[in-house]
Amino acid sequence: MNALPPSADFAPFEVVTKAPAIRLERLGKTFDPAVGPVLEDVSLTIGQGDIYGIIGRSGAGKSTLVRCINNLERPTSGRVLVAERDITALSGADLRSARRDIGMIFQHFNLLSSRTVAGNVALPLEVIGLSRAEIDRRIPALLDLVGLADKAKSYPSELSGGQKQRVGIARALATDPSVLLCDEATSALDPETTEQILSLLKDINRRLGLTIVLITHEMQVVRDIASHVAVLERGRLVEEGATFDVLAFPKSPVARSFLSGLVAHELPPPVERRLRSEAGPDTDPVLRIVFSGDNAHQPIIADLVHRFPVEPNILFGRIDYVGDRPLGVLTLALANGEAHLPAIVAHLVSLGLFAEVLGHVVRFA
Amino acid sequence: MLFGLLSPALANLLLESLTQTAVMVSVSAVLALVLGLPLGVLLVVTTPGHIFTRPLLNKVVGTFVNLIRSTPFIIMMVAIIPLTRLLVGTSVGTSAAIVPLTVAITPLFARLAETAMREVDRGLIEAAEAIGATPFQIIVKVIIPEALPGIVAGVTVTLVSLVGYSTMAGTVGGGGLGDLGIRYGYQRFMPEVMLIVVVILVVLVQLIQFAGDRAAFAVNHRLARRRRVS
Numbered sequence: 001m002n003a004l005p006p007s008a009d010f011a012p013f014e015v016v017t018k019a020p021a022i023r024l025e026r027l028g029k030t031f032d033p034a035v036g037p038v039l040e041d042v043s044l045t046i047g048q049g050d051i052y053g054i055i056g057r058s059g060a061g062k063s064t065l066v067r068c069i070n071n072l073e074r075p076t077s078g079r080v081l082v083a084e085r086d087i088t089a090l091s092g093a094d095l096r097s098a099r100r101d102i103g104m105i106f107q108h109f110n111l112l113s114s115r116t117v118a119g120n121v122a123l124p125l126e127v128i129g130l131s132r133a134e135i136d137r138r139i140p141a142l143l144d145l146v147g148l149a150d151k152a153k154s155y156p157s158e159l160s161g162g163q164k165q166r167v168g169i170a171r172a173l174a175t176d177p178s179v180l181l182c183d184e185a186t187s188a189l190d191p192e193t194t195e196q197i198l199s200l201l202k203d204i205n206r207r208l209g210l211t212i213v214l215i216t217h218e219m220q221v222v223r224d225i226a227s228h229v230a231v232l233e234r235g236r237l238v239e240e241g242a243t244f245d246v247l248a249f250p251k252s253p254v255a256r257s258f259l260s261g262l263v264a265h266e267l268p269p270p271v272e273r274r275l276r277s278e279a280g281p282d283t284d285p286v287l288r289i290v291f292s293g294d295n296a297h298q299p300i301i302a303d304l305v306h307r308f309p310v311e312p313n314i315l316f317g318r319i320d321y322v323g324d325r326p327l328g329v330l331t332l333a334l335a336n337g338e339a340h341l342p343a344i345v346a347h348l349v350s351l352g353l354f355a356e357v358l359g360h361v362v363r364f365a
Numbered sequence: 366m367l368f369g370l371l372s373p374a375l376a377n378l379l380l381e382s383l384t385q386t387a388v389m390v391s392v393s394a395v396l397a398l399v400l401g402l403p404l405g406v407l408l409v410v411t412t413p414g415h416i417f418t419r420p421l422l423n424k425v426v427g428t429f430v431n432l433i434r435s436t437p438f439i440i441m442m443v444a445i446i447p448l449t450r451l452l453v454g455t456s457v458g459t460s461a462a463i464v465p466l467t468v469a470i471t472p473l474f475a476r477l478a479e480t481a482m483r484e485v486d487r488g489l490i491e492a493a494e495a496i497g498a499t500p501f502q503i504i505v506k507v508i509i510p511e512a513l514p515g516i517v518a519g520v521t522v523t524l525v526s527l528v529g530y531s532t533m534a535g536t537v538g539g540g541g542l543g544d545l546g547i548r549y550g551y552q553r554f555m556p557e558v559m560l561i562v563v564v565i566l567v568v569l570v571q572l573i574q575f576a577g578d579r580a581a582f583a584v585n586h587r588l589a590r591r592r593r594v595s
Contacts, residue, residue: 070495096497103495110492113587114510123506124496155586175496 021083021179021211022046022069028077029064029235038064039075040235046228048178051205051212053226053243055219055258061235062215066181069213070102071095082179100128103172107184109164111156117143117167118152124174142170146200162193169200173208180204182214186221198225219258223247223322231255244322248292249354264318264329267358271315271331275359283360284333285341286315290354291328298351304334308344311335315361333361375558378545383565385459385540389531393466394524401471401523402516404430405478406504412483416490416500430472438469438530442537449537462539466530474523481515482508514585521577525570532566542566 023046029039039061046052056062067073068080071087080087082102090098111120118139125135143149146166156164165185172180182201186194202225205212214226222229222243229246231239231254238252247263250256260266265288267275276283289300301312312332319328337344341357348355371379404426410416411423436444442465446456449464485508493503509516532543542562550559 072491072495096499099495099497104492106488106492108488110486110488112489112507112511114513114584123493123498126506127493127496127498127502157586157588171492171496181495 019048020045020081021048021050022052022213023081023084024065024068024078025081026078027065027068027075027080029061029068029073030076037076038235039068042078042232042235042237044230044237044240046211046213048211049205049209050228051202051214051226053214053216053222053229054232055216055222055229056232057217057254059234060232062217062232063183065232066183066213066215069179069181070099070104100124100175101177102179102181103175103177104181104183105165105168105172105185107187109156109161109168109188111164111167111171113156115155116152117148117154117156117159120156120167121170121174124171128175138174142174145173145204146170160193161189162196165189165193165197166200169197169204173204173210177210179211179213182212184215184217187216187218194221195224201225219247219262223262223320231258244292244325244327247320247322248290248327263320263327264316264331267316267331271361274361276362277359279338279360280362282363283338284313284335284363285337285360286358287332287334287337287344287348288356288358289328289330289332289348290356291319291326291330292354293325297326298353300348300351300353301332303351304344304347307347308337308340310337310340310344312337331358335363371557371561375549378549379558379561379565382540382542382545382562385534385544386528386531386542386569388459389462389466389534389539389541390524390527393463393470393531394520394527396463396467397470397474397523397527398520400467401474402478402509404471404475405482406508408475408479409482409508410500410504416494416503430475433468433472434476436469438465439533439536441465441469442533446537457538459534459539459541462531462534462537462541465537466527466534469530470523470527473526474519477519477522478512478516481512481519484515485511514581514587517577517581517584521574521581524573524577528566528569528573 024042024044027039027042028037030037042065054062054065064073068075069082069087071080071090075088082098085098087095087098112123115123121139121142122135125138139152140149143152146169148163148166148170151159151163156167159167186197189197198221201212204210214221216222226243228241229243230237231246231252233252233254239246239250239255246255247259250259250265256265275286279285291298304310304312312334315331315333317328317330319326321327334344345355345357407426408423408430411419411426413420442462445465445468449461450456452464453460455461489507489511490503493507498506531541532546534541535544535547542565546559546562549555550562
């Protein structure tokens with residue numbers, strides 16, 4: 001498998017005002033009125049060149065959502081605009097031509113077993129009516145792009161999962177679309193292959209300026225690649241924003257639970273059980289501190305000890321990287337800290353950190 | 366050898382019957398494939414939720430197919446004599462037998478092809494839709510090629526059934542091996558003729574099955590395997 005050049009210059013969180021590539025306006029979808037809506041009132045704007053992650057549990061409606069973008073699923077209400085064109089209003093030949101600007105890859109790859117790798121990549125080109133010679137001319141570059149130049153004559157059954165998804169990507173990019181939809185594209189792959197496919201997507205995003213919409217139930221995928229993320233729960237949009245912000249300060253319980261194991265927002269149960277809401281004579285305050293970006297490198301524990309007569313005790317913590325930006329979450333118990341709590345919080349905030357009192361723990365005897 | 370038992374006249378008769386069977390089977394097989402595949406496609410794609418949903422058409426065609434399939438062949442041969450006369454100008458002989466054979470076998474092949482094409486993963490069809498393929502392109506480039514191993518297996522079953530049906534062609538003067546077996550082996554008490562007829566039919570069916578299995582394997586790329594050298 002070909003290694004891709006490292007993309008150190010990838011910076012997904014720049015705030016740039018770009019023309020929207022995709023806009024969802026109050027999107028709704030109901031399959032069976034007795035069951036209720038699968039999607040309800042979802043509005044989103046996806047900027048040109050963004051890698052937009054949509055995360056949700058199974059049954060949250062995320063797959064339906066992405067399939068509404070190319071009208072594989074017709075929404076029951078609302079509109080989908082791709083490049084300012086209302087996809088929902090199209091049908092027949094107009095819809096087919098609009099779909100050629102929207103590539104799609106799938107969890108189970110959906111390659112034709114009857115065709116070779118080259119044949120699979122040729123399919124969209126045949127569909128738009130290119131000549132055999134023109135198709136043969138374009139295939140090598142596409143296979144090269146996904147690192148499968150030597151597999152042109154292989155059948156999908158002879159490939160690994162990661163290679164199959166690469167074929168899927170080459171096929172999706174064949175007609176030079178401006179948007180790529182990924183429906184759980186890495187969910188059937190092992191972690192190492194997932195990483196390779198994600199870095200390929202990132203690379204393509206950077207090189208071709210392609211807008212990528214990515215459906216997943218894995219927060220790692222979002223952390224590793226997405227510039228923006230939307231959290232979907234029971235068909236509704238519960239949270240949305242730049243990936244770093246959502247990871248650092250998740251607002252919804254769903255987002256928090258997705259982040260457990262990734263960012264240390266939720267306390268481990270043994271610590272959680274010892275937590276009281278009221279301070280007492282025998283308790284220590286528990287503080288959560290979120291570092292992001294540059295201030296992640298500050299020696300804040302030493303600083304606290306230095307300034308206040310407290311003894312910080314680390315209960316739980318983790319530092320992660322989102323893109324190349326560090327994100328740390330640290331939960332401290334401050335022995336002898338009750339009296340100084342307001343001053344400590346004020347001090348931390350003045351350093352540009354996010355600090356929050358979670359509760360109080362009874363001091364160990 | 367068995368053929369040594371036969372007089373030259375009988376041997377000639379046998380050759381003639383074999384030719385008649387071969388003609389009846391091959392001509393009606395070709396017609397059944399040409400007519401049955403589109404019929405099978407129609408049965409698949411007009412199903413509700415498929416790429417060319419037409420529930421009423423689907424019901425009508427399906428019922429029609431079942432109607433023909435439930436008619437015993439021996440009755441069908443006689444029942445469609447007016448149609449036969451209209452198409453080939455006569456109701457007797459080998460070419461007259463081809464009409465009922467084709468009418469009887471086409472729905473069988475259509476159903477076999479339908480079953481094979483229904484097995485094609487919805488995901489593949491969806492991928493083709495996402496690419497912007499037309500229903501016709503999806504049929505020609507995705508459904509039929511992906512179902513090909515199953516369709517080839519259906520052709521094999523169709524051919525074997527045709528060999529069986531063709532033995533009844535004597536009813537309308539179509540001749541063939543079955544007719545020979547009945548007239549000489551049974552009615553003239555020549556068990557050796559009957560035996561030869563049965564042996565030839567068995568060999569014929571074995572050959573068809575063998576060739577069909579080979580062909581189905583050759584077009585199947587679903588499973589990883591070593592490329593065949595030959």
